[in-house]
Amino acid sequence: MKLSPPPYQPKNAFTRWLDDRLPVIRLWHDVMGKGYLVPRNLNWLWNFGVLAGIALTIQIITGLALAMHYVASSNEAFNSIEAIMRYVGFGWLIRYGHMVGASLFFAALYIHMFRGVYYGSYKAPREVVWLIGVLLFMLAMATAFLGYSLVWGQMSYWAAQVITGLFSVVPFVGEKIRIWVLGGFAPNAATVNRFFVLHFTLPFVILAVVGLHVWALHRQGSGNPTGIEVKKAEEVVPMQPYYIAKDLVAIGVFLLIFCSLVFFYPNIFTDPDNYIPANPFSTPAHIKPEWYFWPFYAVLRSFTVNFMGIPAKLWGVLGMGLSVLVWGLLPWLDNSPVRSGRYRPVFRCFFLLFMADILLLGFCGKQPAEEPWIRLGQWASLYYFAFFLVILPILPLVEKTKAVPSSVEEAEKKRTDA
Amino acid sequence: MKNSEAKNGKGDMSKDVEGHAFKKPQADLSEQTDKALSGLDRRDFLNVAAVGIAGMGVCGAAIPFIAQMNPSKDVSEQSKTEVDISTIQPGQTVKVVWRDQPVFIRHLTEQEITEANAVALSDLRDPETLEQRTKAGKTNWLVTMAVCTHLGCIPQGSNSSEPRGEYGGYICSCHGSAFDTAGRIRRGPAPTNLVVPPYRFISPSVISIG
Ligand code: HEM
Ligand code: FES
Numbered sequence: 041m042k043l044s045p046p047p048y049q050p051k052n053a054f055t056r057w058l059d060d061r062l063p064v065i066r067l068w069h070d071v072m073g074k075g076y077l078v079p080r081n082l083n084w085l086w087n088f089g090v091l092a093g094i095a096l097t098i099q100i101i102t103g104l105a106l107a108m109h110y111v112a113s114s115n116e117a118f119n120s121i122e123a124i125m126r127y128v129g130f131g132w133l134i135r136y137g138h139m140v141g142a143s144l145f146f147a148a149l150y151i152h153m154f155r156g157v158y159y160g161s162y163k164a165p166r167e168v169v170w171l172i173g174v175l176l177f178m179l180a181m182a183t184a185f186l187g188y189s190l191v192w193g194q195m196s197y198w199a200a201q202v203i204t205g206l207f208s209v210v211p212f213v214g215e216k217i218r219i220w221v222l223g224g225f226a227p228n229a230a231t232v233n234r235f236f237v238l239h240f241t242l243p244f245v246i247l248a249v250v251g252l253h254v255w256a257l258h259r260q261g262s263g264n265p266t267g268i269e270v271k272k273a274e275e276v277v278p279m280q281p282y283y284i285a286k287d288l289v290a291i292g293v294f295l296l297i298f299c300s301l302v303f304f305y306p307n308i309f310t311d312p313d314n315y316i317p318a319n320p321f322s323t324p325a326h327i328k329p330e331w332y333f334w335p336f337y338a339v340l341r342s343f344t345v346n347f348m349g350i351p352a353k354l355w356g357v358l359g360m361g362l363s364v365l366v367w368g369l370l371p372w373l374d375n376s377p378v379r380s381g382r383y384r385p386v387f388r389c390f391f392l393l394f395m396a397d398i399l400l401l402g403f404c405g406k407q408p409a410e411e412p413w414i415r416l417g418q419w420a421s422l423y424y425f426a427f428f429l430v431i432l433p434i435l436p437l438v439e440k441t442k443a444v445p446s447s448v449e450e451a452e453k454k455r456t457d458a
Numbered sequence: 459m460k461n462s463e464a465k466n467g468k469g470d471m472s473k474d475v476e477g478h479a480f481k482k483p484q485a486d487l488s489e490q491t492d493k494a495l496s497g498l499d500r501r502d503f504l505n506v507a508a509v510g511i512a513g514m515g516v517c518g519a520a521i522p523f524i525a526q527m528n529p530s531k532d533v534s535e536q537s538k539t540e541v542d543i544s545t546i547q548p549g550q551t552v553k554v555v556w557r558d559q560p561v562f563i564r565h566l567t568e569q570e571i572t573e574a575n576a577v578a579l580s581d582l583r584d585p586e587t588l589e590q591r592t593k594a595g596k597t598n599w600l601v602t603m604a605v606c607t608h609l610g611c612i613p614q615g616s617n618s619s620e621p622r623g624e625y626g627g628y629i630c631s632c633h634g635s636a637f638d639t640a641g642r643i644r645r646g647p648a649p650t651n652l653v654v655p656p657y658r659f660i661s662p663s664v665i666s667i668g
Pocket of ligand 2: 607609648
């Protein structure tokens, strides 16, 4: 059952006039105001969607400022960024804000996604919200890669070379596609230019897709930690003022962390090698992506031998691609009728193991391509895929779940009593 | 619209502008079977034709936008690089640039040649002999792209201070591919041997790549 929220009522002649012509205030009311009813029992994990939005906003604002000074040319790019750091007023602040912002954007996204897995947020009727989320994740990955290349330091250059190399696995035309993407035989002047255009454009595409994400979410309303759909008016509160206030607290904490990093540890996430200008004739001995790609990078490197008639290289790229795409299959891989991890004790163990496994994968991805990291990464990749493709589908058949309360109210009462 | 047309006497919805009879949406059964049997009626045909032509137009218009992404002529027509190899000693490798990419020119030692020839082809992922990878009578000159066939890093081993890996040729530290003294892939994720670019000896001491 869908609870009916109070409709928007324009209060004066002007808002009435405007509402008849362009109902923007009504839109705000329905989406962020008193017209959006939210389960009252959301925990702090439900703040991370908004935090990702804040991070995106920071990226767009700092990015626009950087773009005023950045020169998209293979000769000038690196110097223009050094100039931003040294000569442009507050350029250091803006650039460090953009760098730290990218990391916090991914941190928020990852917590947002793990929240979804633990509480089964992807299950019916929110599959489309989830699918759009996975699309957003991929767009963010593309944007971050393109932005990282723009610096045209050693890591930027070799990231551009290696990531566009992924296209070369396509049978027959792979090398042609790679050359088409680069606009040359290796990353060159044309590459920086097009990467800049795409890096500038994609965040606005992301913004539009976020609109779809929220639209799809509001069609069904937010889920909650119990995984039980709200049924009564007592179980919900209006977004404004309750969750607006809560989100503002979260934003405050987020900005505190953001500022601490920008002011005291601006380079904590950066590879020092990227402060060396790009050299197309020497690959750094140990190249690795930014931290948020380490787990996927470890999957890529886990395939070292040809098997089943498929070359190791193709396996690696397929494996890495699948490790992202498999998130989109979750609504169909996990058929458990019980949504929330709260009532699934066995699932909970495997889920904790899954989080530990991703940390391990990330750690392996950070290390040089040597033993024991490759072997360890292979085991970690195995569990990663097993979690999605074997454990989740089989669990509902064998798991004895806890009794699910009949309503959110009852569930939360039980918790406070306990 | 409907009203004004009705006033103009054109309101008969079962006729189109020229007065031909429309098929009513709720056509009777025999008419529907007719349509099913004869496949397309005139209107379907017009729809398919219009959408088809428009679609072709869109595809055609997309061509320049896709093509502009290809390397521009000043990049794609960088064709040849000439290198004097007379000063390269046995055991030495130099890196030269061809089409924005590095190329290894390696003067193999007797021992490296023997090592390469001692490998059974069945042990290779991409079976090729040293002979096939070099010019006739010049098996001591190994010219390959310095671009790992995995994802494009420059392998180490051209400089004697760099590691060469357990097969004595090159090693790519990006994802751990090892190449032997003939530049053939022996271990790691790279699918094929280091690529031999098109080149020829234009004199005993000068090669032209491209
Ligand atoms: C989803 C949003 C975005 C993400 C995840 C993102 C990510 C990144 C990353 C990781 C870098 C490299 C940081 C560094 O090492 O300096 C970067 C650089 C850059 N970005 Fe973005 N970005 C986003 C939005 C934008 C927008 C909207 C613009 C401009 C309209 C922009 C303009 C730039 C410029 C000019 C650079 C190069 C200068 C620099 O290194 O700081 N970005 N971006
Ligand atoms: S690029 Fe050489 S091993 Fe991956």
